[in-house]
Amino acid sequence: xxxxxxxxxxxTEFGKGPARRTRRAGKVPAVLYGHGDKPRHYSLPGHELxxxxxxxxxxxxxxxxxxxxxxxxxxxxxxxxxxRTLEHxxxxxxxxxEKVTVEVPITLTGNAAPDVLVxxxxxxxxxxxxxxxxxxxxxxxxxxxxxxxxxxxxxxxxPAGTTLAQDPEHVIVQGLGTPSAADVEAELDAAAAELAPxxxxxxxxxxxxxxxDEVPATEA
Numbered sequence: 001x002x003x004x005x006x007x008x009x010x011x012t013e014f015g016k017g018p019a020r021r022t023r024r025a026g027k028v029p030a031v032l033y034g035h036g037d038k039p040r041h042y043s044l045p046g047h048e049l050x051x052x053x054x055x056x057x058x059x060x061x062x063x064x065x066x067x068x069x070x071x072x073x074x075x076x077x078x079x080x081x082x083x084r085t086l087e088h089x090x091x092x093x094x095x096x097x098e099k100v101t102v103e104v105p106i107t108l109t110g111n112a113a114p115d116v117l118v119x120x121x122x123x124x125x126x127x128x129x130x131x132x133x134x135x136x137x138x139x140x141x142x143x144x145x146x147x148x149x150x151x152x153x154x155x156x157x158x159p160a161g162t163t164l165a166q167d168p169e170h171v172i173v174q175g176l177g178t179p180s181a182a183d184v185e186a187e188l189d190a191a192a193a194e195l196a197p198x199x200x201x202x203x204x205x206x207x208x209x210x211x212x213d214e215v216p217a218t219e220a
Contacts, residue, residue: 003071003132004052008032008042008063019088028086032063032072034093040065050086053077056136058102061091073100073131094131101128101165104135106172110143117176118142125153126166135159140172147177 011022011029019029027043042063052059053074063070076090094100103124112118125138140156154168 003060003062004048005062005064006044006048006052008044008065008070010066011041011043014041023085023087028089030089030091032070032091032093033075034072035095037093044089046086049089053086058104058134058136060094060132060134063091071095071131073102073134096130096132098131099128100131100134101126102134103127105137107137107139108142108173109139110141110145112142112145112175113147115178116145116147117178118145118173119176120173121171125156125164125172127158127162128165129159129162133161135162142173142175145173145175147175150174 008030009027011018022029022043023046025043026046028046028049030042030044032040032042042065044063052061057077058073061072061074063072071094072091073094074089075092076088077086078088079085080087092100103126106120106123106125108118108120127135127138129135135158138156138158140151142151145151150171151173152168153164153166153170153172156164156172158164
């Protein structure tokens with residue numbers, strides 16, 4: 001992963017009004033936490049920050065502050081629910097060589113066995129690594145995955161220097177069998193039986209009079 005240098009201007013006004021003015025100016029309100037220091041408030045350039053976080057939610061930011069350079073990782077990213085623009089960012093201060101725990105996206109590779117449905121249980125994996133060497137994703141192979149089998153967190157091959165930081169037995173992806181037509185019909189029959197009034201069989205389609213059946217006469 002590469003460091004993204006970004007200018008961090010100190011913020012001295014807080015609240016909804018100042019935050020809106022900051023966003024109108026094309027900047028994003030941010031708060032930096034960590035290492036036992038008091039929270040520090042900054043305004044970050046919106047476009048540069050958006051590009052930094054576009055493909056990597058764990059992008060390493062090299063903040064250029066009034067006190068010099070400070071490395072930071074995104075902790076909480078708040079976006080507009082409709083426009084998806086950045087509204088606010090919480091950052092955590094880190095140092096070179098410091099181990100941190102983060103969630104990284106999972107990318108599935110390969111193809112499951114024929115007629116197998118792939119059920120992905122989780123989209124991220126929690127790992128621990130050097131703050132300056134965090135993976136932007138981990139790959140999980142489903143090549144030949146069969147119905148009834150699964151891939152657990154312990155089965156994932158992690159990059160060098162990265163260790164698993166969650167339950168190793170946690171299921172990431174599993175293979176499910178494709179239901180047959182008979183199975184689907186049986187489920188529909190069971191559902192119809194549950195909906196029918198107690199003691200009555202499910203309603204059947206009305207019979208069509210056959211040859212030789214007497215058809216009631218209608219009045220003219």
